[in-house]
Amino acid sequence: MNIICPNCGFGRNVDEAKLPPKAVMATCPKCQHRFKFRDLPQAPAGEAKSAPQPPAAVEEQPIQAPPQADQGVPNEARAPRAETPPPPHSPDNHEDDLWRELEALNDEEDRDEERPGHSETSLPEWERASSNYPQAFFKTFLHVLSNPKGFFSAMPVGLGYVKPLLFFLVIIQAVALSQSLWQLLGILPPSLLTEGLGHTAQAALALILYPIEVSVFLFLDTVINHFFLRLFKADTRGFEGTFRAETYSAAPMLLMVIPYIGMPLAMIGTTVYKFLGLRHVHGASNKQVLAVLILPMLLAMAVAVILTLVVGQI
Numbered sequence: 001m002n003i004i005c006p007n008c009g010f011g012r013n014v015d016e017a018k019l020p021p022k023a024v025m026a027t028c029p030k031c032q033h034r035f036k037f038r039d040l041p042q043a044p045a046g047e048a049k050s051a052p053q054p055p056a057a058v059e060e061q062p063i064q065a066p067p068q069a070d071q072g073v074p075n076e077a078r079a080p081r082a083e084t085p086p087p088p089h090s091p092d093n094h095e096d097d098l099w100r101e102l103e104a105l106n107d108e109e110d111r112d113e114e115r116p117g118h119s120e121t122s123l124p125e126w127e128r129a130s131s132n133y134p135q136a137f138f139k140t141f142l143h144v145l146s147n148p149k150g151f152f153s154a155m156p157v158g159l160g161y162v163k164p165l166l167f168f169l170v171i172i173q174a175v176a177l178s179q180s181l182w183q184l185l186g187i188l189p190p191s192l193l194t195e196g197l198g199h200t201a202q203a204a205l206a207l208i209l210y211p212i213e214v215s216v217f218l219f220l221d222t223v224i225n226h227f228f229l230r231l232f233k234a235d236t237r238g239f240e241g242t243f244r245a246e247t248y249s250a251a252p253m254l255l256m257v258i259p260y261i262g263m264p265l266a267m268i269g270t271t272v273y274k275f276l277g278l279r280h281v282h283g284a285s286n287k288q289v290l291a292v293l294i295l296p297m298l299l300a301m302a303v304a305v306i307l308t309l310v311v312g313q314i
Contacts, residue, residue, distance in 0.1 A: 152279075158240070172211045
C-alpha cells in the first residue's frame with residue numbers, strides 16, 4: 001500500500017497487514033498535514049442507515065432507546081453509540097505510530113543519499129588519542145579500510161592539518177623503512193637519487209628523502225584535486241576536507257612494504273579509497289569525483305605527449 005501526503009507528496013510503501021486495523025488518518029511528518037489515507041470496510045446494511053454522530057455530539061446527547069425497543073434486536077442493529085469511531089487524536093488511531101513505522105521502513109541508503117550535509121561527525125581515533133598512539137593508529141587504519149563510507153562521511157573539518165598529516169607520514173615512514181631494508185638486502189635496486197652510494201648511505205637517504213618527496217606530491221595532488229572539485233561545484237567541506245580525504249585514503253599505501261607486487265596493489269587501493277574519500281567527505285556524486293580524478297591524468301598525458309613531440313623535433 002502506497003501512502004502519499006496530498007499536500008507535499010511525501011509517501012512510503014508499506015505492507016497493509018502491518019497497519020493498525022482502525023487507522024484511517026495520518027499526519028505527514030514533513031508538512032504536518034493531516035489527511036485520510038484509506039477507507040475502512042463499509043458497515044452492514046442495518047448499520048449504514050444510522051450514521052454515527054461526532055464524538056462530542058454522542059457524549060452530549062446520548063441515545064435514550066426504550067428498553068422494549070432493544071428487545072429481540074440483534075446487537076449489530078442496535079444504537080450506533082458503541083460503534084462510534086474514536087476522536088481524531090485518540091490513541092486507538094495510532095496515527096503517530098503509523099508514521100513512525102513508515103519512517104522506520106525508509107532505507108538507510110536513501111537517507112544517506114538524500115541528506116545535503118553531514119549532520120553527525122566523528123573524530124578519528126587517531127586524532128582523539130592523547131596516549132597509546134600505536135593502538136590509535138591501528139584502529140584508525142582498520143576503520144578506514146573496513147568502513148570507508150562511514151569513516152569519511154563522519155569526517156569533521158576545522159581541526160587543522162597536523163594530525164592527518166602525521167597519520168600519512170607514519171605510513172610513508174613505514175614504507176621508507178621497508179624500502180631501505182630491501183635495498184640493503186639487495187632485493188630492490190637503489191633509487192635514482194641514491195644510485196652510486198653505498199648501501200648504508202642509500203638506506204639513510206631513503207628514510208629522509210622518500211617522506212619529503214611523497215609529502216610534496218601529497219600537497220600538489222590535493223591542490224589539483226581541490227581545484228577540480230571547485231570547478232565541478234563539488235567542494236562542500238573546503239580545502240581541509242580534501243586534504244583529510246587524501247591523507248586518510250593513503251592507508252592502502254602500506255602495501256608498498258611488500259616488494260614488487262606491493263607497488264601496483266598500493267596504487268590501485270589508494271585510487272579507490274581516494275575516490276571514496278572525496279565522494280563521502282564532500283558528499284559529491286560519482287560523476288563529479290570521477291571527473292576530478294580522471295581529468296588531471298588526461299591533462300598530464302596530453303602534456304607528456306606534447307613534450308615528447310617537441311623534444312623529438314629539436
